[in-house]
Amino acid sequence: xxxxxxxxxxxxxxxxxxxxxxxxxxxxxxxxxxxxxxxxxxxxxxxxxxxxxxxxxxxxxxxxxxxxxxxxxxxxxxxxxxxxxxxxxxxxxxxxxxxxxxxxxxxxxxxxxxxxxxxxxxxxxxxxxxxxxxxxxxxxxxxxxxxxxxxxxxxxxxxxxxxxxxxxxxxxxxxxxxxxxxxxxxxxxxxxxxxxxxxxxxxxxxxxx
Amino acid sequence: xxxxxxxxxxxxxxxxxxxxxxxxxxxxxxxxxxxxxxxxxxxxxxxxxxxxxxxxxxxxxxxxxxxxxxxxxxxxxxxxxxxxxxxxxxxxxxxxxxxxxxxxxxxxxxxxxxxxxxxxxxxxxxxxxxxxxxxxxxxxxxxxxxxxxxxxxxxxxxxxxxxxxxxxxxxxxxxxxxxxxxxxxxxxxxxxxxxxxxxxxxxxxxxxx
Numbered sequence: 434x435x436x437x438x439x440x441x442x443x444x445x446x447x448x449x450x451x452x453x454x455x456x457x458x459x460x461x462x463x464x465x466x467x468x469x470x471x472x473x474x475x476x477x478x479x480x481x482x483x484x485x486x487x488x489x490x491x492x493x494x495x496x497x498x499x500x501x502x503x504x505x506x507x508x509x510x511x512x513x514x515x516x517x518x519x520x521x522x523x524x525x526x527x528x529x530x531x532x533x534x535x536x537x538x539x540x541x542x543x544x545x546x547x548x549x550x551x552x553x554x555x556x557x558x559x560x561x562x563x564x565x566x567x568x569x570x571x572x573x574x575x576x577x578x579x580x581x582x583x584x585x586x587x588x589x590x591x592x593x594x595x596x597x598x599x600x601x602x603x604x605x606x607x608x609x610x611x612x613x614x615x616x617x618x619x620x621x622x623x624x625x626x627x628x629x630x631x632x633x634x635x636x637x638x639x640x641x642x
Numbered sequence: 643x644x645x646x647x648x649x650x651x652x653x654x655x656x657x658x659x660x661x662x663x664x665x666x667x668x669x670x671x672x673x674x675x676x677x678x679x680x681x682x683x684x685x686x687x688x689x690x691x692x693x694x695x696x697x698x699x700x701x702x703x704x705x706x707x708x709x710x711x712x713x714x715x716x717x718x719x720x721x722x723x724x725x726x727x728x729x730x731x732x733x734x735x736x737x738x739x740x741x742x743x744x745x746x747x748x749x750x751x752x753x754x755x756x757x758x759x760x761x762x763x764x765x766x767x768x769x770x771x772x773x774x775x776x777x778x779x780x781x782x783x784x785x786x787x788x789x790x791x792x793x794x795x796x797x798x799x800x801x802x803x804x805x806x807x808x809x810x811x812x813x814x815x816x817x818x819x820x821x822x823x824x825x826x827x828x829x830x831x832x833x834x835x836x837x838x839x840x841x842x843x844x845x846x847x848x849x850x851x
Contacts, residue, residue: 494730501736508729520717521703528707532691556781561788566777572765579770 434459437479437487439466443538443612445486446642448502450604453639455510459488472560483560500530503601515601525595529587529602536580537609543573544616577618580609585624592633599637607634643668646688646696648675652747652821654695655851657711659813662848664719668697681769692769709739712810724810734804738796738811746789746818752782753825786827789818794833801842808846816843 436452436459438445452459464470464485471483480487480497487497488505496502507516517523546556547570554562556569584606587594594602610631613619620627634640645661645668647654661668673679673694680692689696689706696706697714705711716725726732755765756779763771765778793815796803803811819840822828829836843849 490730492730494734496733496737498733498737498740500740501733504736505729505733508732520714521699521701523717524705524707524710524714525703527713528705528710531707531709557785561785563781563785566775566781568775569778572772572775576766576770576772 434491435489436461437464437485438462439464439485442466442485443608444499447499447604447608448486449642450639451503451515451601452506453642454515455506455513457506457510477560481560484558517600526600526602529594530605533602533605533609536576536583537606540573540577540580541609541612541616544570544577581620581624581627585627588626588630603634607640643700644698645670646673646694647671648673648694651675651694652817653708656708656813656817657695658851659848660712660724660810661715662851663724664715664722666715666719686769690769693767726809735809735811738803739814742811742814742818745785745792746815749782749786749789750818750821750825753779753786790829790833790836794836797835797839812843816849
């Protein structure tokens with residue numbers, strides 16, 4: 434398997450951390466988003482969606498969706514379980530992970546992609562250009578203000594976001610937390626438990642993957 | 643188990659069809675989105691996110707995410723498999739389903755929620771009001787133009803979107819196709835194979851669920 438990766442970008446980092454937590458070594462090929470390598474003809478032949486992470490299986494199949502990559506790695510190497518150990522746990526992790534995807538990643542992407550001069554006409558990922566909508570950057574910032582308080586409430590007095598077990602949801606929320614710094618958002622001071630959670634997650638060896 | 647449902651809305655329809663294809667009978671409670679019942683205090687006590695579908699498990703756990711509901715039902719009743727029979731099939735179904743979610747459902751929701759007078763200040767789901775952005779409705783329409791041609795290409799000469807087996811991706815794409823009519827979008831005339839696929843799916847008994 435080959436993971437098409439970009440060492441500086443948040444999305445492929447989620448896949449790298451997930452694999453590292455499982456002790457799965459993936460061959461990595463860097464795709465330089467900074468110079469637009471993801472939009473090149475040669476990368477479009479690998480992943481026509483022009484995104485990383487993209488996992489190439491040994492038979493050539495391309496899996497270019499973060500949750501699909503996580504689910505695949507969980508299927509081929511179930512331990513340690515990062516997407517739950519039974520139907521209910523799985524559903525709760527998937528549900529929270531999707532919330533982090535929409536209310537965290539997408540909100541931050543709305544801010545960044547609709548305001549950064551470097552991302553002119555790159556308001557959406559993919560091969561087609563879409564112009565920036567400044568009002569959508571503003572709305573992204575407005576909705577993101579609910580994100581960390583939601584996580585703080587979800588965490589409560591637990592060690593991890595869904596209880597005693599570290600999961601995919603912790604990985605996604607951790608990467609969102611660091612990605613938030615790109616647009617000058619951070620965990621509010623009064624979210625004490627989330628601050629402590631962040632320090633715990635950051636100290637995990639896999640999280641430097 | 644109880645499925646909180648709205649018989650007229652596209653999102654809970656996906657869960658209804660999924661359960662019906664598996665022959666799982668769910669007790670259903672209707673939540674009237676038209677009169678704002680999903681934003682009422684009594685429903686917020688059930689699902690604070692104010693969305694349907696929401697599946698209440700017998701222990702009171704609420705699963706209020708379409709893919710999480712599908713995954714839960716697949717776990718407790720694996721046959722017929724609707725999310726694949728091995729790691730690779732699962733990953734491909736999840737990947738396509740997420741694409742249908744973002745490029746189909748979200749694009750249509752951008753059009754509808756940012757333009758319909760009935761949805762003033764309801765540009766996003768959830769308990770918080772966000773004003774409509776007319777420019778986002780326009781962008782939703784622009785990006786949706788790529789959706790059906792993408793499905794036509796994905797389908798190719800196959801019976802279903804991912805080959806010989808009916809899957810969750812077919813359910814999601816079918817519901818998007820009918821939802822598209824709400825904003826006067828339909829399968830283009832030149833997408834012949836997709837037109838035939840739509841007729842095949844619509845004829846399935848579960849798709850009238």
